[in-house]
Amino acid sequence: MPMLELQDVHAYYGNIHALKGISLTVEEGEIVTLIGANGAGKTTTLRTISGLLKPRQGKVYLEGEDLDQYKAHEIVYKGVAMVPEGRGIFAKLTVAENLDMGAYSRRDKKGIAEDLERVFELFPRLKERRNQVAGTLSGGEQQMLATARALMARPRLLLMDEPSMGLAPVLVEDVFDRIMEINHEGTTILLVEQNAHMALQVAHRGYVLQTGEIVLGDTADGLRQNPMVQKAYLGME
């Protein structure tokens, strides 16, 4: 049974038909990436999975369970955490308080303390700045914090929305290294990216979205070799 399965999901913003029948699967342990241009529906897809937006038609299954009945805050308890677009950190709270918030859905103090150590190992910079107000962090540090905060929920499925957005190229590589590391430790990842080049390097499989529809789904290697992908998303002629 796949970790996550979307079956013919249609979603709307008012009258705008944003997703026109998305079907995809994410298997346990995978990194799957959604690539596509602005407005293709990548973020919308993540929003329908995390419950911020309800599909008008079609189903979202997490390990076979229909997520339709759950609200966004309940889906967190199902083991799905999201790193929202633009990071959505709590700017006036400290780094440590932000991480505390990440563990809001949990009550096991011991496990939380362990995970705190783990994310500090993953992002040593955050440990140095644990008492700093999050709004004063640099863009890269804020991205680290948003990722670390999502990990504090100890998710089985991590949804990441544009983790490379607005970051210097050297930091982008670092972010993707961390994504691989998180995945190696056993977290399944669904990654939305405009930076198709980097995304296809770390992902096992990928889907290409165009105006609310999946036009292509293949292994990351397969997509990299695909002439259409090369032309449209990798900038190769």
Next chain:
Amino acid sequence: MSKKLAVPLLVLALFVIIVGGSWLRIFNEYWQVVFFYIGINIIMAVSLNLINGYMGEFSCGHAAFMAVGAYVSGILTVWWFAEDKVFGPPVLPASLGILLVPVAILIGGLAASFVGLLIAIPSFRTRGDYLAIITLAVNYIVKSAIENMEIIGGPRGFLGMQRVMNAITAVLDIPWLLIWTFIGGIGTIILIQRFVSSTFGKGVMAIREDEVAAGLMGVNTRWVKLIAFMVSCGLAGVAGGLFAHGPGGYINPGMFTILKSTEAMVMVYLGGMGSISGNVLSAVFFTLLLEMLRPLGVYKWVVIPLLLVLMMLFRPSGLMGSRELGDVFPQLRAWFGKEEEYAPASN
């Protein structure tokens, strides 16, 4: 050990000085009234701070909830313990009043928090200015509703609480009202402090920062907002209940206008949004200021807004900002800072 006891000892000393001093008439009646108003204002400011400071919403009808608490508890105590035209002779012996008047005040708080629930359900569907507009309207609605209820005096007001207090002091002559107000004030501070440092309270602050992200952390934002609003309104109701039993034992709808709500807001913004100790300081300061400006009569409402404008110009985040006393004077932190702060950071 000794430092941990410092705060309780300080509170106890304050209690002994204020209540004991009042009992022995070291403080004259005027000062007793000032202490009483300080206590009420602390409850009003600290409770409003939960909504306007920690949650980042904007409620501007806090006096409406105070009115609900005042009338509900006033009616209950007059019915129970006083001879009244509407409610007839007292139904309970005055000696029970020592216990039951605080209970009535708490019931007033519950009633206020129930009214808060009725308002919160529609107004928290969306964020932003809606709550401000709705609470503003509620302030007028509550005032007009009471004005039109002839059975509780309408615009002429409701009295009889003095007879209740007289009956109780006839049983045992100690300053009961000051004792209850003191407990109410300290209780409010402890309750709000516990609330905002709990996981639930962290959810309140997360909502202020980014509501969508808070939801993605598993915060049931609608529920958290509802509970926080009800707690805040309930405490305003308690303040109202105490107020109703104050000197003269008389309340009228004109006491709970938008001006009263504004006073509470002024104290919150003066003290700093999201700072409990700041709010306590500003409640003390503001009450004393009102008393000092009393000779100016109506003109104090020229001076006070002016002070507020100056405050906004030179210290826009209020006296304390979002900091607590312990952040400003680190040596105090071990006494009453945030708990996690004096746990040494493990590096």
